[in-house]
Amino acid sequence: MSRHRYFKDKLFKIMVFVFAMAGVAPLFAIISAIAVNGGKTILSVGPGFFYGLPSSPLSSSPGGIGPALVGSLILMFLSTIIGYPLAFMTAVLAVEFPESVFGRFIDVLVKSLLEIPTILIGVLVYSLLVVPTGSFSAWAGAIALAIVILPYIYTHVENSLRSIPADIRLASYSLGLSRAKSIFYVFTCEAKRGLLTAMLIGLARASGETAPLLFTIGGNWFTYFQGLGKPIGAVPLLIYTYTLTPYTNYHEAAWGASLVLLMVYLSLFAVFRRFSKP
Amino acid sequence: MNPAIMIEDLNLWIKNRQILHNISLRAPAYKITVIIGPSGSGKSTLLRTINRLIELTEGVRYTGMIRVLGKDIMDWDVYELRRTAVYVAQTPNPFPHMTIYENVAIGPVLHDIVRDKADLDRIVRWALEKAMLWDEVKGRLDEKPGVLSGGQQQRLCIARALALKPQILLLDEPTANIDPENTHRIEEVLKRLRDEMTIVLVTHNHDQAMRLADYLVVIRDGHIESSVKPGD
Amino acid sequence: MITIWMHRRRILSLTLFLVLALIISLTTPSLIAGNKETIHIRGSGSTFLQLQLMAWITIFHKVRPSITIEYNGVGSGAGQQQFFEHLTDFCGSDPPLSHKTWLEHKGRILQLPIVLGAVAVVYNIPELKSHRLRLDGKVLSMIYLGEIIYWDNYYIKRLNPGISNLLPHAKIIVVHRSDSSGTTEIFTYYLHRSSDGLWPKRLVGKDIEWPVDRTGRGLGGKGNAGVVSIVKNTPYSIGYVELSYALRYGLDVALLRNRAGYYIEPNTTTIIAAGENAARTGLLPISPTGDFSKELEAIVYSPGRLSYPITCFTHIIIWAKYPPHKAEAIRDFLSWIISSGDKHILPGYAPLPGPVKGIIIRAIELMKSGG
Numbered sequence: 016m017s018r019h020r021y022f023k024d025k026l027f028k029i030m031v032f033v034f035a036m037a038g039v040a041p042l043f044a045i046i047s048a049i050a051v052n053g054g055k056t057i058l059s060v061g062p063g064f065f066y067g068l069p070s071s072p073l074s075s076s077p078g079g080i081g082p083a084l085v086g087s088l089i090l091m092f093l094s095t096i097i098g099y100p101l102a103f104m105t106a107v108l109a110v111e112f113p114e115s116v117f118g119r120f121i122d123v124l125v126k127s128l129l130e131i132p133t134i135l136i137g138v139l140v141y142s143l144l145v146v147p148t149g150s151f152s153a154w155a156g157a158i159a160l161a162i163v164i165l166p167y168i169y170t171h172v173e174n175s176l177r178s179i180p181a182d183i184r185l186a187s188y189s190l191g192l193s194r195a196k197s198i199f200y201v202f203t204c205e206a207k208r209g210l211l212t213a214m215l216i217g218l219a220r221a222s223g224e225t226a227p228l229l230f231t232i233g234g235n236w237f238t239y240f241q242g243l244g245k246p247i248g249a250v251p252l253l254i255y256t257y258t259l260t261p262y263t264n265y266h267e268a269a270w271g272a273s274l275v276l277l278m279v280y281l282s283l284f285a286v287f288r289r290f291s292k293p
Numbered sequence: 294m295n296p297a298i299m300i301e302d303l304n305l306w307i308k309n310r311q312i313l314h315n316i317s318l319r320a321p322a323y324k325i326t327v328i329i330g331p332s333g334s335g336k337s338t339l340l341r342t343i344n345r346l347i348e349l350t351e352g353v354r355y356t357g358m359i360r361v362l363g364k365d366i367m368d369w370d371v372y373e374l375r376r377t378a379v380y381v382a383q384t385p386n387p388f389p390h391m392t393i394y395e396n397v398a399i400g401p402v403l404h405d406i407v408r409d410k411a412d413l414d415r416i417v418r419w420a421l422e423k424a425m426l427w428d429e430v431k432g433r434l435d436e437k438p439g440v441l442s443g444g445q446q447q448r449l450c451i452a453r454a455l456a457l458k459p460q461i462l463l464l465d466e467p468t469a470n471i472d473p474e475n476t477h478r479i480e481e482v483l484k485r486l487r488d489e490m491t492i493v494l495v496t497h498n499h500d501q502a503m504r505l506a507d508y509l510v511v512i513r514d515g516h517i518e519s520s521v522k523p524g525d
Numbered sequence: 526m527i528t529i530w531m532h533r534r535r536i537l538s539l540t541l542f543l544v545l546a547l548i549i550s551l552t553t554p555s556l557i558a559g560n561k562e563t564i565h566i567r568g569s570g571s572t573f574l575q576l577q578l579m580a581w582i583t584i585f586h587k588v589r590p591s592i593t594i595e596y597n598g599v600g601s602g603a604g605q606q607q608f609f610e611h612l613t614d615f616c617g618s619d620p621p622l623s624h625k626t627w628l629e630h631k632g633r634i635l636q637l638p639i640v641l642g643a644v645a646v647v648y649n650i651p652e653l654k655s656h657r658l659r660l661d662g663k664v665l666s667m668i669y670l671g672e673i674i675y676w677d678n679y680y681i682k683r684l685n686p687g688i689s690n691l692l693p694h695a696k697i698i699v700v701h702r703s704d705s706s707g708t709t710e711i712f713t714y715y716l717h718r719s720s721d722g723l724w725p726k727r728l729v730g731k732d733i734e735w736p737v738d739r740t741g742r743g744l745g746g747k748g749n750a751g752v753v754s755i756v757k758n759t760p761y762s763i764g765y766v767e768l769s770y771a772l773r774y775g776l777d778v779a780l781l782r783n784r785a786g787y788y789i790e791p792n793t794t795t796i797i798a799a800g801e802n803a804a805r806t807g808l809l810p811i812s813p814t815g816d817f818s819k820e821l822e823a824i825v826y827s828p829g830r831l832s833y834p835i836t837c838f839t840h841i842i843i844w845a846k847y848p849p850h851k852a853e854a855i856r857d858f859l860s861w862i863i864s865s866g867d868k869h870i871l872p873g874y875a876p877l878p879g880p881v882k883g884i885i886i887r888a889i890e891l892m893k894s895g896g
Binding site: 068070071074078088089092145146149150151229230234235238241246258259260261262 | 542546563565567569572575576579580582583584586593594595597598599603610611612748749750753769770773774869871
């Protein structure tokens with residue numbers, strides 16, 4: 016009897032392991048493909064890949080992605096500055112006033128942002144910002160990105176704030192702290208890990224989104240930062256454009272750019288990890 | 294001398310179920326008043342009503358009058374009230390992601406009663422000494438409360454409350470989950486604090502009540518059964 | 526003050542972040558760009574033009590580092606829209622402006638054919654090996670209408686007497702574009718013109734309902750890359766792509782019957798021939814201020830013995846007037862294209878024939894007087 020159970024247990028363990036591997040395998044496949052192909056490109060071009068300019072389709076060199084890289088970093092930073100506080104305040108509203116009409120309305124509104132195709136958000140910003148100001152701009156791109164990443168940050172912040180245990184909340188209130196002070200000082204400290212992860216999620220999404228940028232930033236391959244009201248480049252746009260061409264040197268550059276994007280994300284992750292564990 | 298806390302004819306309902314019936318009680322200043330009764334008799338609820346913490350619960354309604362330091366609690370600014378009569382929960386609940394120092398410091402900082410860092414250091418040390426915890430944590434102020442034992446954490450919560458320099462301490466079964474040695478120490482802390490503040494303590498342990506009480510209030514099913522001075 | 530201290534870690538990391546970002550954003554332009562007098566020209570539009578422009582721009586930038594030209598391939602339609610909204614300095618457009626649009630902006634804009642390209646018909650028939658398939662407009666129309674089902678169909682065999690025994694009895698998988706595309710427009714226009722009415726006018730456009738889809742043998746690919754991928758991986762399939770893609774990915778290209786009756790493969794010679802003959806038809810204006818709306822008629826299925834029948838121009842559209850620095854920069858770029866552009870033509874594209882280059886020269890002159 017017990018031998019039978021032992022084998023069943025073993026079988027179960029094996030199945031769990033196999034399924035887990037199957038689930039993680041695609042991720043590993045993607046990461047290793049990017050690492051291998053991107054690594055080849057970066058090694059062949061050298062540090063010039065990070066600050067150099069594109070090369071011709073006729074050339075054998077993949078060229079550099081400098082302007083696009085700087086552009087992406089600036090856009091990530093800007094969109095988080097715009098999107099995170101908005102998402103945070105909205106989440107606070109939803110968590111502290113869940114019953115109010117306003118609170119519920121906001122919750123539904125933000126969650127439905129998730130459903131809108133990101134290209135529509137880009138088109139919206141295009142007609143509201145780009146056309147009236149007569150220029151593609153970093154601002155427009157950052158705002159479009161901020162709208163796209165808002166619901167993701169919101170959901171995460173909301174979850175983090177909600178999962179603060181009741182006795183912590185009681186402790187804060189029993190010290191005579193008002194709701195506002197409790198939220199902004201105590202709960203944010205307690206939910207620190209979740210709040211920082213939310214920022215990470217926002218940054219990561221901002222780094223990879225392409226559609227909102229199509230009609231807002233213009234796209235620069237040769238020009239670095241011209242100013243917030245001027246066009247700017249971005250790495251996902253570069254990857255998108257290069258991949259659609261039939262030229263192998265551009266494909267190599269796209270792989271390299273993908274690896275750079277991955278490295279940016281991973282290093283962000285590492286930095287935040289260190290800072291959220293004091 | 295005026296009582297620190299005066300409750301008259303308090304009736305309280307939570308979601309239309311009556312929890313407290315005609316409670317009348319006086320807690321004299323600078324004395325330890327012990328409220329004793331079996332579980333579910335409404336002791337915690339009563340304690341939390343005094344500093345209006347009960348308002349955080351859904352569906353609360355009450356009639357009657359409660360005066361803290363002579364003033365009707367509804368006339369108090371609720372946050373000032375909770376700072377003056379600080380509630381300490383039964384299970385230790387220090388803020389897990391703040392350091393020991395920060396746990397004690399956050400109250401004074403956010404109530405803006407600190408002048409500078411040196412002042413804050415002094416307050417933190419004073420509070421921890423009063424809670425008889427200073428010697429055990431003085432080298433570990435930068436660590437999280439998780440490294441402390443249950444008894445130490447409860448003393449940390451008391452220190453946290455003391456840092457606000459309250460006039461009244463409301464303690465909800467403070468040694469219910471604590472080992473005997475820490476229980477003894479906490480009782481020691483409370484006895485020493487008596488000179489500086491009013492203490493209202495809830496327990497279901499008769500021996501503890503006998504050890505600590507200057508005044509004893511017996512409560513059962515939301516009713517006060519008797520209130521005596523243990524000397525009698 | 527204490528509050529600041531309490532949150533010192535948070536504030537520290539925030540300031541670090543801000544400082545870093547500020548440094549990046551302020552120093553990179555001056556570090557890399559160096560020259561503060563850079564003139565920025567911006568264009569957008571045709572993805573077909575984008576590839577050739579990338580080749581020209583990267584080299585031109587080395588010749589004249591003080592001029593940066595940025596171009597984004599958002600499609601001819603969006604490109605025109607952005608140009609008329611003054612978001613860009615020029616646009617790249619596969620089709621020339623429609624008659625209506627040209628009238629609206631007559632006198633203020635200049636249209637320049639800038640390079641030649643071609644649409645290739647590609648196929649995947651393993652049995653044929655290195656033998657080239659011959660097709661004409663009528664047969665292609667029947668294939669895309671869904672009326673010809675098998676590769677060994679009588680009509681196909683009739684055009685390919687030399688290899689008719691190699692043609693297999695296999696169903697033709699017909700590949701077209703799933704997205705809106707200028708390439709589709711050129712291809713369907715060719716079908717219409719070369720099939721004696723078999724392919725109706727209403728099926729000419731950027732994005733149509735393909736009759737062959739109803740038979741279940743039709744497949745849509747996204748972009749040129751999509752069609753290439755499907756044809757490469759699907760035996761017995763046929764599709765149409767920009768020539769540069771067919772060459773780059775080594776697909777088999779069909780010989781198409783041109784108006785003069787010859788079976789022509791798309792290459793630089795045959796494409797230029799089509800361009801020259803188009804200029805001779807008189808349907809193309811000689812000045813950039815002219816109306817180019819009849820251009821397709823001239824270039825697709827153009828006369829001439831050597832002309833490849835699915836050839837097309839792609840264009841740059843500019844204003845007649847610009848502020849002095851920009852005007853000079855654009856003129857310099859265009860002059861460079863005329864003098865040195867031919868040396869850097871990508872495979873699958875062809876330089877403009879002489880008479881058509883004249884339009885660009887005329888544009889440079891006209892710009893001068895307006896700037």
